[in-house]
Amino acid sequence: xxxxxxxxxxxxxxxxxxxxxxxxxxxxxxxxxxxxxxxxxxxxxxxxxxxxxxxxxxxxxxxxxxxxxxxxxxxxxxxxxxxxxxxxxxxxxxxxxxxxxxxxxxxxxxxxxxxxxxxxxxxxxxxxxxxxxxxxxxxxxxxxxxxxxxxxxxxxxxxxxxxxxxxxxxxxxxxxxxxxxxxxxxxxxxxxxxxxxxxxxxxxxxxxxxxxxxxxxxxxxxxxxxxxxxxxxxxxxxxxxxxxxxxxxxxxxxxxxxxxxxxxxxxxxxxxxxxxxxxxxxxxxxxxxxxxxxxxxxxxxxxxxxxxxxxxxxxxxxxxxxxxxxxxxxxxxxxxxxxxxxxxxxxxxxxxxxxxxxxxxxxxxxxxxxxxxxxxxxxxxxxxxxxxxxxxxxxxxxxxxxxxxxxxxxxxxxxxxxxxxxxxxxxxxxxxxxxxxxxxxxxxxxxxxxxxxxxxxxxxxxxxxxxxxxxxx
Ligand code: SF4
Ligand code: SF4
Numbered sequence: 001x002x003x004x005x006x007x008x009x010x011x012x013x014x015x016x017x018x019x020x021x022x023x024x025x026x027x028x029x030x031x032x033x034x035x036x037x038x039x040x041x042x043x044x045x046x047x048x049x050x051x052x053x054x055x056x057x058x059x060x061x062x063x064x065x066x067x068x069x070x071x072x073x074x075x076x077x078x079x080x081x082x083x084x085x086x087x088x089x090x091x092x093x094x095x096x097x098x099x100x101x102x103x104x105x106x107x108x109x110x111x112x113x114x115x116x117x118x119x120x121x122x123x124x125x126x127x128x129x130x131x132x133x134x135x136x137x138x139x140x141x142x143x144x145x146x147x148x149x150x151x152x153x154x155x156x157x158x159x160x161x162x163x164x165x166x167x168x169x170x171x172x173x174x175x176x177x178x179x180x181x182x183x184x185x186x187x188x189x190x191x192x193x194x195x196x197x198x199x200x201x202x203x204x205x206x207x208x209x210x211x212x213x214x215x216x217x218x219x220x221x222x223x224x225x226x227x228x229x230x231x232x233x234x235x236x237x238x239x240x241x242x243x244x245x246x247x248x249x250x251x252x253x254x255x256x257x258x259x260x261x262x263x264x265x266x267x268x269x270x271x272x273x274x275x276x277x278x279x280x281x282x283x284x285x286x287x288x289x290x291x292x293x294x295x296x297x298x299x300x301x302x303x304x305x306x307x308x309x310x311x312x313x314x315x316x317x318x319x320x321x322x323x324x325x326x327x328x329x330x331x332x333x334x335x336x337x338x339x340x341x342x343x344x345x346x347x348x349x350x351x352x353x354x355x356x357x358x359x360x361x362x363x364x365x366x367x368x369x370x371x372x373x374x375x376x377x378x379x380x381x382x383x384x385x386x387x388x389x390x391x392x393x394x395x396x397x398x399x400x401x402x403x404x405x406x407x408x409x410x411x412x413x414x415x416x417x418x419x420x421x422x423x424x425x426x427x428x429x430x431x432x433x434x435x436x437x438x439x440x441x442x443x444x445x446x447x448x449x450x451x452x453x454x455x456x457x458x459x460x461x462x463x464x465x466x467x468x469x470x471x472x473x
Contacts, residue, residue, distance in 0.1 A: 014283030032302025053174035059395030410436035
């Protein structure tokens with residue numbers, strides 16, 4: 001751990017120099033066991049990310065977040081504006097899960113699953129290594145005057161970055177408006193959908209800006225999750241950490257001299273090679289302890305393991321561990337705080353499952369026409385006028401829909417037809433009259449129960465109010 005004299009790293013962030021200007025990070029290309037694992041995970045996640053809007057389950061897009069129409073599909077399960085309460089519960093479960101996961105395993109999400117890290121480290125950064133070379137070559141290229149080589153490399157890199165940003169923007173749009181719409185826009189041609197093309201170019205510009213220039217600053221400055229770490233992590237959380245007890249020992253860290261016997265020397269196992277610093281994509285020194293900038297990407301674990309192997313010391317000087325494990329040798333265990341999160345998660349999940357089972361395929365609402373009173377007709381009949389709205393959440397049209405009064409004797413008359421059809425994943429609305437004999441009305445505001453039928457089958461039951469004169473009974 002850094003002592004008081006070494007605490008000046010806290011005065012600045014790794015991406016700013018002493019003048020407050022951007023200090024460009026040139027991380028060394030990582031290699032090693034953890035980087036290989038992360039590559040495989042990223043391939044799987046990229047495949048899911050790029051294919052999810054094009055996969056359909058029962059005709060529903062696998063993942064869709066149509067914010068404009070407030071329609072969401074999650075794992076092929078459609079959520080309508082009427083299901084918003086379910087969506088909110090899912091969001092709460094997501095937040096509690098993230099908190100639980102962070103308390104237990106720190107920023108594992110950032111290093112392994114976050115799209116920002118995956119795009120940056122597994123796509124854009126690797127293209128950069130391919131075109132510009134590793135850290136040393138990149139630094140030389142940055143300092144180079146604008147000669148033919150630099151222009152060629154920059155134009156090539158920025159063009160590829162732009163094309164990938166455009167591709168990501170298209171996928172992003174497929175999540176927002178649906179892949180069918182996106183394909184239709186593409187086949188219609190950009191001239192027919194000018195405003196969508198402008199949105200697409202804005203998204204492309206944002207992605208290009210993030211991955212070509214803003215980069216690790218997203219995690220350090222913008223991401224609210226990163227900022228929460230101070231509140232969520234405790235000494236028992238598993239994080240990427242430097243074992244300062246082993247690394248420093250009594251004599252502190254020191255450069256490695258040929259043929260020295262480090263274990264017998266009293267010096268720490270850290271050979272002060274800076275490999276962990278050079279490989280860090282956020283430009284920090286993990287040996288200073290847990291820092292806001294660390295996205296737990298594991299690159300420093302691999303780098304340090306290489307060095308430990310080279311000097312015949314045990315690997316794991318930097319590793320996944322907790323502060324309490326380093327200080328007291330304590331193993332990971334479920335704390336009361338974690339158990340509390342598990343209980344809350346279990347309750348919320350049970351509530352969600354229950355609500356999903358209770359959810360109907362058809363949602364109906366019947367509301368009295370605003371500003372209209374009841375009408376007293378011949379044969380002592382009281383009539384109220386309503387607007388109805390039927391939402392079909394399935395991918396098949398529902399036809400022959402009629403309405404039946406369940407709570408009272410009376411009739412329901414649809415205006416302009418006798419039955420209605422609701423298209424797949426669509427809604428139908430219209431006007432209807434409910435007529436009830438005054439003798440069947442007990443109050444001036446009756447609560448009616450109405451069944452919505454498809455053929456002989458009741459597909460939904462709803463309620464509405466029925467107004468009548470005061471003096472009945
Ligand atoms: S300190 Fe290590 S784990 Fe954290 S961001 Fe840097 S390289 Fe990745
Ligand atoms: S890579 Fe390992 S040995 Fe080298 S400076 Fe970092 S912690 Fe020390």
